[in-house]
Amino acid sequence: MGELLSIDKDLEKVILAAVRTPDLSEGTVNEHLDELAFLAETAGALTVKRYVQALPMPDNRTYLGSGKLQEVKTFLLMNEDITAVIFDDELSPSQLKNIENELKVKIIDRTGLILIIFAMRARTAHAKTQVELAQYQYMLPRLTRMWTHLERQRGGINMRGPGEKELETDRRIIRDIIAKLKKDLEKIDRQMATQRKNRGKLVRVALVGYTNVGKSTLMNALSKSEVFAENKLFATLDTTVRKVVVRNLPFLLTDTVGFIRKLPHHLVESFKSTLDEVREADLLLHVVDISHPGFEDQIKVVESTLREIDDRDKPVIMVFNKVDAFSHVEKEADDLTPVRRENITIEDLKRTWMNKATSVFISALKKDNFDEFRDLVYSEVMKIHVTRFPYNDFLFPNLNPEELGLEDTGDNDSEELDS
Structure with a gap:
């Protein structure tokens, strides 16, 4: 469960990034980043720098504007021990891909970070199943060819259909996993509902x-x-x-x-x-x-x-x-x-x-x-x-x-x- 979304076990150094839109005050954005830093700390990461850019709305392509993104890239080149940039909003699949291509480090958005923490905190089979379902639902639209190792989760047999590309195979495998997890949770939910009635x-x-x-x-x-x-x-x-x-x-x-x-x-x-x-x-x-x-x-x-x-x-x-x-x-x-x-x-x-x-x-x-x-x-x-x-x-x-x-x-x- 945790291998698809994770932060290294050793203390990882990260950068935080946020956009301040007209409806947010500077104090509010700083408070949001304080919370994001606390989330990062909970996940085992150390925040070394923050970037905030005032924009009417986040850039559709790269979230931050091109100038600010270049500023982040320059800082990363000067500090090679920084391994990830964490964004204070959920990034679209295209934003995630574009930013990764530009910065060449791990990119994590707020939703992904929360899912990492949930994966770390889950103790029972019930909680683990819930978190695993949420992770796969989050990752499905964000798949790239790097996820082809998922085939190994199906017993090592190449189940690709005629003419099927690797990315399509991965999507099909994840959809199958999601369907199974939903069925598992439906069963658990029925058991929990019965327990509540018995109280x-x-x-x-x-x-x-x-x-x-x-x-x-x-x-x-x-x-x-x-x-x-x-x-x-x-x-x-x-x-x-x-x-x-x-x-x-x-x-x-x-x-x-x-x-x-x-x-x-x-x-x-x-x-x-x-x-x-x-x-x-x-x-x-x-x-x-x-x-x-x-x-x-x-x-x-x-x-x-x-x-x-x-x-x-x-x-x-x-x-x-x-x-x-x-x-x-x-x-x-x-x-x-x-x-x-x-x-x-x-x-x-x-x-x-x-x-x-x-x-x-x-x-x-x-x-x-x-x-x-x-x-x-x-x-x-x-x-x-x-x-x-x-x-x-x-x-x-x-x-x-x-x-x-x-x-x-x-x-x-x-x-x-x-x-």
Whole structure:
């Protein structure tokens, strides 16, 4: 799977390139490139230089203009240890070919880089199949004669038909592989759907959010489990489901793959079963890295992606995570010190547009403000629970949770389910 799209295991030096169109500010483009550099680092590459060109739109032939492309080429000739150029947009097949012919190094676009990381992160057979399908769908229109080694994946027999050229053979082989992978995933999706049905009528809660905002850390904190968490993009791909109990109220908690801007369409298609966990959830916990300078844009990306995969209106708790990146020292009322990250407090945050009835500010890592978070989750899950099991509400009308004897023991029971 990983041999077709990959970055060398040793630290590879790369250049980043982007086009700034009139609708993008310089700051926004720099933020996009910061994220691209983080993606490259996650894939095992070191960024040594960035190129940004202001254009009305990317060049149809070479993405960058001819002058800027020549500038990149000159830099590559002077630095022969640089082995790849990574572009911040998805390149068309013709752009990819033209740029490779001009620069004579490996060319990777944003989509290809994300696919490389997904291939590295996939652990289960399910995730590997999803990523492999996405890779082949991405590569099919970008084939050149260099892909003729694919014949070896068919048992070493020359299966080329009469008069068939090598490139046509490769395309046919990849189409066959894609068809097989789709059938495999359909089978897996049916199995996953059966598993979801077997979970019964428990309220389903799904963690959603931009990549690397702390969803897995929050999953660990809430369920007292050990889901893999790392300060890298797309640390986890496989869906994890836990049965969690808060104040004797049980529900299912699902950790899902993180979203990202310009999410490749192939991944949305391939990760259908993962996204079905979001579609079938009763409540979403939208986790936000409030310490990230572009967190508001990340919120928009997640909300846009959610609208694409699920048009139903469902309750959402906004969980503003990583408040430990801010100061917790209270300021005097007459303190005129400008508000910066080093002196902002949770109370300051609560005075902004972010403070709503279904919002909470926490640190999943240090469990700051965690009681308030658990109370809010309990309250929202209970609202759904009593509509699903009205008999409970009938037996105890107008009683609050404490009166029902559902005291919070401070110990969550969690149970790992098949995912």
